Amino acid sequence: INHIVHNGGLYKRPFNEAFEETPMLVAVLTYVGYGVLTLFGYLRDFMRQWKIEKCQNATEREEQKDFVPLYQDFENFYNRNLYMRIRDSWNRPICSVPGAKVDMMERVSHDYNWTFTYTGRVIKDIINMGSYNYLGFAQNAGACQEAAAKVLSQYGAGVCSTRQEMGNLDKHEELEKLVARFLGVESAMAYGMGFATNSMNIPALVGKGCLILSDELNHASLVLGARLSGATIRIFKHNNMQSLEKLLKDAIVHGQPRTRRPWKKILILVEGIYSMEGSIVRLPEVIALKKKYKSYLYLDEAHSIGALGPSGRGVVEYFGLSPEDVDVMMGTFTKSFGAAGGYIGGKKELIDYLRTYSHSAAYATSMSPPVVEQIITSVKCIMGEDGTTVGKARVQQLAENTRYFRRRLKEMGFIIYGNEDSPVVPLMLYMPAKIGAFGREMLKRNIGVVVVGFPATPIIESRARFCLSAAHTKEMLDTALKEINEVGDLLQLKYSRHRLVPLLDRPFDETTYEETED
Amino acid sequence: QEKEELIEEWQPEPLVPPVPKDHPALNYNIVSGPPTHIITVNGKECINFASFNFLGLLNNEKVKSAAQASLKKYGVGTCGPRGFYGTFDVHLELEERLAKFMRTEEAIIYSYGFATIASAIPAYSKRGDIVFVDEAACFAIQKGLQASRSNIKLFKHNDMADLERLLKEQETEDQKNPRKARVTRRFIVVEGLYMNTGDICPLPELIKLKYKYKVRIFLEESLSFGVLGEHGRGITEHFGINIDDIDLISANMENSLASIGGFCCGRSFIIDHQRLSGQGYCFSASLPPLLAAAAIEALNIMEDNPDIFQTLRAKCEQIHKALQGISGLKVVGESFSPALHLQLEESCGSRENDVKLLKRVVDYCMNSGIALTQARYLEKEEKCLPPPSIRVVITVEQTEQELDKAASLLKEAAQSVLN
Numbered sequence: 001i002n003h004i005v006h007n008g009g010l011y012k013r014p015f016n017e018a019f020e021e022t023p024m025l026v027a028v029l030t031y032v033g034y035g036v037l038t039l040f041g042y043l044r045d046f047m048r049q050w051k052i053e054k055c056q057n058a059t060e061r062e063e064q065k066d067f068v069p070l071y072q073d074f075e076n077f078y079n080r081n082l083y084m085r086i087r088d089s090w091n092r093p094i095c096s097v098p099g100a101k102v103d104m105m106e107r108v109s110h111d112y113n114w115t116f117t118y119t120g121r122v123i124k125d126i127i128n129m130g131s132y133n134y135l136g137f138a139q140n141a142g143a144c145q146e147a148a149a150k151v152l153s154q155y156g157a158g159v160c161s162t163r164q165e166m167g168n169l170d171k172h173e174e175l176e177k178l179v180a181r182f183l184g185v186e187s188a189m190a191y192g193m194g195f196a197t198n199s200m201n202i203p204a205l206v207g208k209g210c211l212i213l214s215d216e217l218n219h220a221s222l223v224l225g226a227r228l229s230g231a232t233i234r235i236f237k238h239n240n241m242q243s244l245e246k247l248l249k250d251a252i253v254h255g256q257p258r259t260r261r262p263w264k265k266i267l268i269l270v271e272g273i274y275s276m277e278g279s280i281v282r283l284p285e286v287i288a289l290k291k292k293y294k295s296y297l298y299l300d301e302a303h304s305i306g307a308l309g310p311s312g313r314g315v316v317e318y319f320g321l322s323p324e325d326v327d328v329m330m331g332t333f334t335k336s337f338g339a340a341g342g343y344i345g346g347k348k349e350l351i352d353y354l355r356t357y358s359h360s361a362a363y364a365t366s367m368s369p370p371v372v373e374q375i376i377t378s379v380k381c382i383m384g385e386d387g388t389t390v391g392k393a394r395v396q397q398l399a400e401n402t403r404y405f406r407r408r409l410k411e412m413g414f415i416i417y418g419n420e421d422s423p424v425v426p427l428m429l430y431m432p433a434k435i436g437a438f439g440r441e442m443l444k445r446n447i448g449v450v451v452v453g454f455p456a457t458p459i460i461e462s463r464a465r466f467c468l469s470a471a472h473t474k475e476m477l478d479t480a481l482k483e484i485n486e487v488g489d490l491l492q493l494k495y496s497r498h499r500l501v502p503l504l505d506r507p508f509d510e511t512t513y514e515e516t517e518d
Numbered sequence: 519q520e521k522e523e524l525i526e527e528w529q530p531e532p533l534v535p536p537v538p539k540d541h542p543a544l545n546y547n548i549v550s551g552p553p554t555h556i557i558t559v560n561g562k563e564c565i566n567f568a569s570f571n572f573l574g575l576l577n578n579e580k581v582k583s584a585a586q587a588s589l590k591k592y593g594v595g596t597c598g599p600r601g602f603y604g605t606f607d608v609h610l611e612l613e614e615r616l617a618k619f620m621r622t623e624e625a626i627i628y629s630y631g632f633a634t635i636a637s638a639i640p641a642y643s644k645r646g647d648i649v650f651v652d653e654a655a656c657f658a659i660q661k662g663l664q665a666s667r668s669n670i671k672l673f674k675h676n677d678m679a680d681l682e683r684l685l686k687e688q689e690t691e692d693q694k695n696p697r698k699a700r701v702t703r704r705f706i707v708v709e710g711l712y713m714n715t716g717d718i719c720p721l722p723e724l725i726k727l728k729y730k731y732k733v734r735i736f737l738e739e740s741l742s743f744g745v746l747g748e749h750g751r752g753i754t755e756h757f758g759i760n761i762d763d764i765d766l767i768s769a770n771m772e773n774s775l776a777s778i779g780g781f782c783c784g785r786s787f788i789i790d791h792q793r794l795s796g797q798g799y800c801f802s803a804s805l806p807p808l809l810a811a812a813a814i815e816a817l818n819i820m821e822d823n824p825d826i827f828q829t830l831r832a833k834c835e836q837i838h839k840a841l842q843g844i845s846g847l848k849v850v851g852e853s854f855s856p857a858l859h860l861q862l863e864e865s866c867g868s869r870e871n872d873v874k875l876l877k878r879v880v881d882y883c884m885n886s887g888i889a890l891t892q893a894r895y896l897e898k899e900e901k902c903l904p905p906p907s908i909r910v911v912i913t914v915e916q917t918e919q920e921l922d923k924a925a926s927l928l929k930e931a932a933q934s935v936l937n
Contacts, residue, residue, distance in 0.1 A: 161553060
């Protein structure tokens with residue numbers, strides 16, 4: 001179901017997003033799979049309760065046995081019986097730079113994943129398709145690392161004070177001016193943690209009597225920030241502009257639920273790229289709606305800053321729009337810049353207000369100086385201000401890698417969600433057993449992937465998620481694709497019913513027309 | 519048609535109200551260079567009495583070289599949360615070392631100090647549970663409680679009688695509805711050394727109340743970790759209490775350990791739950807390895823030099839005595855607390871004017887070479903807003919002369935500004 005140019009020419013380029021429907025047989029088999037696991041879960045719990053099987057969970061202290069139990073038994077049912085069986089696919093410890101290739105510490109379990117022991121060996125050179133390293137700035141050598149090392153020896157690692165007290169270093173001011181210039185906004189403010197940027201600033205912007213319209217699949221930090229603010233929250237279907245317009249109309253016409261008074265403000269919360277779906281927000285339509293209904297837009301570019309757009313300025317540049325249309329541009333430095341932290345950019349009044357009233361500015365320690373330096377160097381590199389074209393080359397390499405990888409996977413017959421241009425590639429697995437199997441088989445073949453299941457995704461739509469990077473060379477991608485192909489055949493993952501015709505990689509040749517003239 | 523008119527007429531408020539240019543919290547102090555013992559604030563060189571660098575580890579060469587080695591090996595960022603290739607061997611090592619140092623079974627690390635307690639509380643306490651919390655609890659605890667949606671009962675600061683009264687009331691409620699009482703969890707949240715008042719909590723009485731009324735205790739030790747106790751293990755060591763009696767200890771590494779981030783420690787039964795349900799742990803990138811390496815080295819230094827805690831406490835006593843008797847300002851805090859408050863003895867009517875007056879005292883001191891700051895709060899967001907005050911922080915690096923100089927300068931400033 002492809003949507004190409006429509007809506008009065010708001011889109012300057014084709015918007016190709018697809019979410020192929022789950023085949024009916026696969027859905028049924030997945031439910032059966034979960035049913036079997038649940039039955040076995042009840043059986044094991046029964047056996048553990050009657051001491052037929054040894055209980056390997058940690059337990060409450062003897063002295064506190066008559067306190068109210070801390071966890072309800074049912075809460076942990078999923079954890080004990082389903083998650084435990086495949087938990088070796090997560091929390092894998094690594095011991096090198098999280099670049100395109102990574103070294104992993106080998107660990108084994110002799111009691112079905114209840115405990116792990118480290119053998120001491122290191123598995124070297126695993127192709128890393130799980131770290132959020134879009135522009136390849138996770139490096140331990142090069143200009144960024146040298147600058148960070150110099151700042152570390154000069155300033156130290158910590159700051160020990162908040163921004164409003166004694167923690168505002170000259171480095172922070174430099175960073176904020178640079179970020180504002182990079183985004184094309186009037187001013188910006190940086191925070192120490194991306195999650196906290198959302199959860200501490202949304203409550204400062206909206207409060208009781210305001211309305212928040214949030215996308216179905218928003219990240220936990222946006223949901224937490226919205227809940228902490230005390231405003232009314234209404235959810236619209238994922239990336240569905242009709243649903244959003246309906247909610248906006250209803251809100252303005254009917255006002256607040258019981259008192260019928262008009263809302264003070266309406267804030268729309270969307271993300272640039274949704275990391276579980278790989279979809280890109282329909283920004284031109286959202287901005288058109290926002291202007292028509294006089295509401296405010298909060299855009300979370302955690303995954304899209306640096307990864308989209310011809311010069312890496314994010315989803316606003318990708319659509320060719322002006323950053324002035326977005327009221328609050330938020331993003332993180334963890335993904336494309338190889339550092340940690342978050343930022344908010346916007347008009348000067350907005351940032352002045354946040355400097356005074358943000359929870360993070362008053363109570364949380366400011367960012368660590370070497371991390372700030374890493375961001376400064378990497379932003380300058382992307383903008384080309386360090387005198388090289390490395391930044392531009394990386395942005396282009398990422399776009400090429402994305403298109404190539406997605407096309408090849410679709411040709412092989414996997415179901416891939418999301419937009420053609422998003423570097424986050426979810427590959428559908430559906431069945432619970434395949435989650436564990438995919439993770440383990442790929443590791444055997446020296447490729448590290450991320451698999452996700454319930455509760456991060458709907459229960460039958462578990463998936464493997466690949467994060468492409470500018471540091472991946474074509475050889476690495478080809479190796480990975482070959483292995484994915486093998487594992488796909490082994491586990492029967494090629495569910496797609498729309499076979500793509502492979503593109504003929506021949507350049508246009510005029511002689512073909514000459515032949516048919518006769 | 520009517521709908522179109524309504525849409526046309528509706529005018530929202532501006533996204534943010536304008537902030538007056540001279541708002542006290544708007545103009546930050548700019549620190550050029552590292553915020554160590556001698557600090558350059560707004561161009562002037564001063565002695566630092568405002569950063570929480572209690573053990574002086576911010577500028578320590580060993581800590582910096584450990585961080586450099588880590589930077590050379592791992593780069594800066596971790597590019598992922600703990601679940602997806604963001605777990606490094608340094609994180610595992612730091613967790614083991616913290617658990618061993620605090621003599622608990624397990625520890626868990628967060629990448630941001632504020633998020634530590636604000637994610638830990640909602641992981642255990644849900645809607646319908648009851649939390650008894652001190653009035654002077656810091657903002658991070660308040661946010662954690664708000665996110666948990668539990669019933670919150672405030673008791674007067676350090677008043678055990680008030681707490682017992684609330685617990686008795688809850689007991690009578692329970693007897694009316696025993697079925698509900700059997701599934702309602704109860705918690706007490708206290709801080710070891712309160713940031714807002716500089717007092718310590720009476721932990722032995724709390725333990726007695728815990729077993730009498732069957733309530734679990736969460737202890738927040740951000741200021742007391744690395745300060746109290748013979749080896750710096752915090753308030754449990756200070757009072758000689760068995761650490762297993764406290765269900766969860768949470769602290770941030772941004773004060774004594776001079777790094778970034780926070781940790782929780784306790785029994786595996788309790789800590790392991792946060793690995794799947796702590797929001798700040800699962801949905802956020804992990805701590806940069808160079809900061810974890812700095813924290814490990816700082817722990818090494820703490821373990822090798824256990825006499826710095828005694829030195830720090832002696833300095834605190836000294837300045838506490840020296841600051842008594844300043845006309846117009848009173849000292850708030852225990853004599854061995856390294857973070858004191860200086861409040862106005864008599865308020866001049868409105869909070870705004872008090873803040874302006876204190877600002878003049880702070881400016882006088884800054885111009886003469888002692889860097890101080892006012893304690894900053896979000897006035898509209900705090901549940902029980904403390905009165906405006908000047909924060910005085912004592913570190914191990916300050917010499918006796920510097921402490922005397924600070925005390926006499928504050929006396930002078932109070933004389934000239936307040937009289």
